[in-house]
Amino acid sequence: MRYAMAIDLRTCMGCAACVVACKVTHRVEERFSRCRIRESLRGEFPTLQLTLYSERCNHCAEAPCVTNCPTGASHYADVGIVAVKESRCTGCKACLAACPYDARFINGRGVAEKCTFCLDRLRRGEEPACVATCPSRAMIFGDLDDPASEISRTLAARPHRVLLAEAGTRPHVFYLE
């Protein structure tokens, strides 16, 4: 079992429903977000290209936050998800400094928080809140180890990339082009 997410850059409208669904589901504190919409505007006028990215923790297979965590609070959960054990977190912020995606923040309780791929919902057999709510159905979630899963078939069929492949973190969030 290796969970992954694919987001279709052609159908994502940047509506931020994923951001809101995540915030509501996990009661994320005021001012903070576990996921975000990044608007990247490239080129020189009049040749401009705007790309919208729905971003969150990439649940890297080689996660620098896990390697750099001094206490083992940041760890790989059994399904390949990168998770934080709050009871072990000292709030030293090594993981925040280690993450090239700036996917983590320190919450009001002083511990590192980030996207969990909705591990609690997955265990109940539900999809992550962002995927379930996406109005343009731009997000696909599933098991990469299962070649028959929708995500495996989509990634096999369509060109895709990950963010900052050069950082060598092997992300589990893919962007379909």
Add this chain to the structure above:
Amino acid sequence: MNGLEVNIVGANPGLWPVPQIWGWEIALYLFLGGLTAGLMVASGAAFRRSGDLPRSLGWWAPLLAPVVLGAGMLALFFDLENKLNVWRFYTALRLSSPMSWGAWILLLVAPATLAMAVVAVQERLVGASPAWRRRIAGANLGLGIALGIYTGILLGALGARPLWNSSMLGPLFLASGVSSALALLLLLERDAGARHSLNAVEKKVVGLEAGMLALLLIGLATGSAAHRAAAKLLLGGEFTGLFWAGVVFAGMLVPVGLDVLSRKGRAQVSFWPSLLVLAGAFTLRAVILFAGQVSRWEVL
């Protein structure tokens, strides 16, 4: 990338637009930790030899090391966002995390500095030299080097921040710790002969430090686009003024220059060179810490 404009909905404070992860507490800790490392190296090297030591090396260095270390560890503690969990550092030893090594190194460093202080007090007040003097001195020398280097490796292990991705940072921080410790000892030493030898060593270490700083910049400036952009922060970007004026000019060139002038009898040198070296060492940590957090890989 030409004309890249990024806007984020749902960005977290402290991370966007500019990451501000670690603040003054960590800059202060890096400085005080380096100073402790330098004091340990100085007293460790001195106590490994037998015979009488000048007051700075035989008394002040071993006595100040645990005090400076305590202040540094306090700064480190202030930085922790979840202070009640501080003991969690000692329920795990994670070899992949330099932060974890650091926690354990500090646990060894603290008793080593205290033991060195006990040796110094015993020798000065009782007049007897304990049998384990050389062993304690050796431990202080070794642990001092480890403490001085690890802070640089800690930052270097954080691949997300290109400015820190240099193995030069460890030796650089160690050298800066040693030069700042010698500067502090020069402030306290009254004996002219001892001052002369401390001064000679200090200047050599500052020279070494300048060389390492140059290598660090060359390494970054000849690296990937992200590393070149990081070097630019110090060579024409946001932190250029503070780096050149505070670290290189005030912290290295002026103190060495004043010293040379005083030898030729053209300037009366008092405590200024030492204070400048200490201020320069702190500024070095602050510039590297804050510029490093701003440096990043560009996500397209």
